[in-house]
Amino acid sequence: QVQLVQSGAEVKKPGASVKVSCKASGYTFTSYGISWVRQAPGQGLEWMGWISAYNGNTNYAQKLQGRVTMTTDTSTSTAYMELRSLRSDDTAVYYCARGNKWQGDYWGQGTLVTVSS
Amino acid sequence: NFMLTQPHSVSESPGKTVTISCTRSSGSIASNYVQWYQQRPGSSPTTVIYEDNQRPSGVPDRFSGSIDSSSNSASLTISGLKTEDEADYYCQSYDSSNLWVFGGGTKLTVL
Numbered sequence: 001q002v003q004l005v006q007s008g009a010e011v012k013k014p015g016a017s018v019k020v021s022c023k024a025s026g027y028t029f030t031s032y033g034i035s036w037v038r039q040a041p042g043q044g045l046e047w048m049g050w051i052s053a054y055n056g057n058t059n060y061a062q063k064l065q066g067r068v069t070m071t072t073d074t075s076t077s078t079a080y081m082e083l084r085s086l087r088s089d090d091t092a093v094y095y096c097a098r099g100n101k102w103q104g105d106y107w108g109q110g111t112l113v114t115v116s117s
Numbered sequence: 118n119f120m121l122t123q124p125h126s127v128s129e130s131p132g133k134t135v136t137i138s139c140t141r142s143s144g145s146i147a148s149n150y151v152q153w154y155q156q157r158p159g160s161s162p163t164t165v166i167y168e169d170n171q172r173p174s175g176v177p178d179r180f181s182g183s184i185d186s187s188s189n190s191a192s193l194t195i196s197g198l199k200t201e202d203e204a205d206y207y208c209q210s211y212d213s214s215n216l217w218v219f220g221g222g223t224k225l226t227v228l
Contacts (some may be wrong), residue, residue, distance in 0.1 A: 035217070039163075044152070045162065045207050047217035059215055095161055101215040103152045105173060107161040 001028040004096050004108035011114045012086050019082040020111045022096035029077035035104050036070060036081045038092040046092075050101055051079060059101065079106045086115045119143045121208050121220035137223045139208035140190040147184055149210045151191040156222075157204040165206075166193060174176050195225075203227045204226040 007021040022034060036048040041084045049060035051070040058070050079096055094111045097104030139151065153166040162169040162226040164173050166182035169191065179199075184191045191210075195202055208220040 039219075044222040045156075045209075045219045048211075050206060050215070050217075059217060097162075102150060102211040102217070103164075103167050103209070104154075105164050105167065107163065110161050 002098065002106045004098060004106055006094075006096060006108040006111045009112040009114070011046075011116065014087055014117055016086050016115075017082060017084040018086060018113050019080055020079075020094050020096075020113070022079040024077045024079070024098065025099070029075055032098045033100060034070070034072065034079040035097045035099055036068075037095045037097060037104070039095070039110075040064075040089070040092040043092075043117075044086050048081065048094075050099075054081065073103055088115050091115045118212055118216070119218060121210060121218055123206075123208060123220040123223045125221070125227065126224040128228055129198055131227055133195040133196060133199050137193045137195075137208075138188075138190050138223070139192070139220050140188065141210070144196065144212075145153075146189045146191055147186050149212070150221055151182070151184060152193075152209045153182055153193045154181075154207045154209065155202075155204045156207065161206065173221060186228060199225050200227050216224065 003025045005023045010018050030053045033052045038046050051058045053072045064113045068082050071080045096108040098106045122140045150168045154162040155165045156162045165180045170182040179196045181194045205222045207222045211217050
């Protein structure tokens with residue numbers, strides 16, 4: 001069965017960086033892409049971007065351009081999302097989701113990132 | 118870019134039918150597929166409808182999706198409501214650059 005298992009919760013100080021991982025299993029990793037979506041406490045879903053696991057092509061949300069980098073490691077079927085220059089309003093649960101450029105089907109369990117001094 | 122507008126909340130009784138709307142602010146709703154995600158409290162989102170009206174395997178046929186060009190909106194209809202359907206529901210589409218747009222979410226209460 002398809003599974004996306006994300007790394008554990010993180011606490012970071014403002015200005016720091018965080019790298020969240022998403023390990024895929026149960027399907028051919030390079031046949032799909034991975035989207036990243038975040039959810040601030042009590043708020044809705046916000047799309048961050050997408051990466052093709054086939055060729056590494058990326059598409060980032062405009063508001064995060066320059067602060068976010070998405071990568072994949074096909075040898076371990078793992079996707080990564082790095083967010084730099086963290087601010088308090090980056091505090092959120094970060095989700096990975098398998099899918100193509102325009103939709104996600106299977107989602108990870110989420111990773112809480114807390115940004116606090 | 119466009120926005121997707123959903124009602125903040127809806128409520129209905131068990132066994133009844135509820136419809137959640139998702140209105141696109143500009144551009145045709147038919148231009149790009151609409152997806153619907155269910156998020157139960159404390160859980161990750163799951164896909165209940167993709168590509169306007171397709172149901173993933175395992176999603177009961179009580180869930181259906183449609184689009185209406187006259188109102189420029191998509192709808193998620195849940196029939197035979199069960200208490201387990203109580204959740205937040207999000208519509209999602211994308212623009213010509215494949216940048217995703219989410220609706221603000223609708224809290225469904227089954228009482």
